[in-house]
Amino acid sequence: MILVTGATGNVGSALLQELHARGAGPLRGLTRDAVRASFSKGVEAVEGDFADVASVKPALEGVRQLFLVSRIGSDADILDAARQAGVEHVVLVSSITVQTHPHLGPADENLAVERLLQGSGMAWTILRPTQFASNALWWATSIREHQPVRVPYADIGLPTIHPADIASVARVALTESGHQGRTYALTGPERVTARQQVAAIAVALEREVPFAEISREEAHRDMAVFLGDEAADAVLDVTGGDVNDELLKVRDTVSRVTGSPARRFHQWVSENAAAFR
Numbered sequence: 001m002i003l004v005t006g007a008t009g010n011v012g013s014a015l016l017q018e019l020h021a022r023g024a025g026p027l028r029g030l031t032r033d034a035v036r037a038s039f040s041k042g043v044e045a046v047e048g049d050f051a052d053v054a055s056v057k058p059a060l061e062g063v064r065q066l067f068l069v070s071r072i073g074s075d076a077d078i079l080d081a082a083r084q085a086g087v088e089h090v091v092l093v094s095s096i097t098v099q100t101h102p103h104l105g106p107a108d109e110n111l112a113v114e115r116l117l118q119g120s121g122m123a124w125t126i127l128r129p130t131q132f133a134s135n136a137l138w139w140a141t142s143i144r145e146h147q148p149v150r151v152p153y154a155d156i157g158l159p160t161i162h163p164a165d166i167a168s169v170a171r172v173a174l175t176e177s178g179h180q181g182r183t184y185a186l187t188g189p190e191r192v193t194a195r196q197q198v199a200a201i202a203v204a205l206e207r208e209v210p211f212a213e214i215s216r217e218e219a220h221r222d223m224a225v226f227l228g229d230e231a232a233d234a235v236l237d238v239t240g241g242d243v244n245d246e247l248l249k250v251r252d253t254v255s256r257v258t259g260s261p262a263r264r265f266h267q268w269v270s271e272n273a274a275a276f277r
C-alpha cells in the first residue's frame with residue numbers, strides 16, 4: 001500500500017494520477033476532507049489532519065511506501081507513527097533552499113525534517129524542488145479580475161518546475177529500485193522570469209495581462225499580511241532578492257530519474273489556463 005499525503009495538492013494529485021495510470025498500488029490519498037477530494041476510482045480517500053497525529057494513524061495502517069509533504073504538523077510524531085505502522089520507505093518533499101539558502105528559517109526547518117527522516121530507521125528519498133510553476137496561481141485572482149499582476153524582481157529567471165515532474169520523480173522513487181538513500185535537487189528545463197510567465201499566461205488567454213513591477217518594500221507589505229515578516233523576507237530572497245548560482249542552475253535530475261524531459265512552464269500554463277479565465 002502506498003499512501004500519498006498532500007493528495008489534493010499540486011504534487012500529490014499528479015502523483016496519485018500517475019501511480020494509478022501505471023497500475024501501481026494499492027493506493028491511498030490523505031486529505032482533511034474526503035468528500036471534497038475527487039480521486040480516481042480505485043484510490044482510497046482517507047481523512048486525517050497532520051495537526052492531530054492520532055487522526056493520521058488509521059491512514060498509515062498497512063502502508064509500506066509513504067509520500068510525505070511536511071512542515072504542517074509535528075513531523076517527528078508523523079515519522080514516528082509511520083515507522084510504528086511498518087512503513088519501509090518515505091519519499092519526502094523538501095526544498096532546494098536547503099542547499100541554496102541554508103541560513104533562512106524555512107530552509108532550516110526543511111533540513112531538520114530531512115535529518116529526522118534520515119535518522120528514522122526507514123529508507124528514505126529526499127526531493128528538493130525549486131519554485132513550482134503552480135506558484136503562478138498566486139496571480140490568478142488579479143488576472144481574472146483584469147487587475148495588474150504586481151511582482152518584484154520581474155526579470156530574474158528561475159528554473160521553475162512543473163509539479164507533475166516532482167510527482168514523476170516521486171513515482172519512480174516509490175516504485176522502482178535504486179532511489180533509496182538519494183537526495184534529488186529538482187528544477188525545470190529552463191529559467192523563466194515573472195515577466196515571461198505572465199506573458200505566457202497572456203498568450204494562453206489570448207488577451208493582454210497588465211503587469212507592474214513593484215519594489216521589495218511594497219511586495220513585503222502585501223506578503224507579510226499572510227506570511228508574517230520572516231517568511232515574507234525569505235520568499236522575497238529566494239524569488240529574486242538574494243539569488244545565487246546554485247538556485248539559478250538548471251539541472252537534468254528530472255530527465256535522469258524519469259527518462260523524460262522536464263516539462264516547460266508553457267506546458268503548465270496550457271494545462272491550467274482555466275484558472276486565470
Ligand SMILES: NC(=O)c1ccc[n+]([C@@H]2O[C@H](COP(=O)([O-])OP(=O)(O)OC[C@H]3O[C@@H](n4cnc5c(N)ncnc54)[C@H](OP(=O)(O)O)[C@@H]3O)[C@@H](O)[C@H]2O)c1
Pocket residue numbers: 005006007008009010011012030031032033037048049050051069070072073093094095096129130131132134135163
Ligand atoms: N510552492 C513551492 O514553490 C514549493 C517549493 C518547494 C517545496 N514546496 C513544498 O511542496 C509540498 C507540496 O506542495 P503542493 O503545491 O503540492 O501543495 P498544495 O497544492 O499547497 O496542497 C497542500 C496539500 O497539503 C494538504 N494539507 C494542508 N494542511 C494539512 C493538514 N493540516 N493535514 C493534512 N494535510 C494537509 C492539503 O490537503 P487537504 O486540503 O485536502 O487536506 C493539500 O493536499 C509542500 O509541502 C510545500 O511546502 C513548495
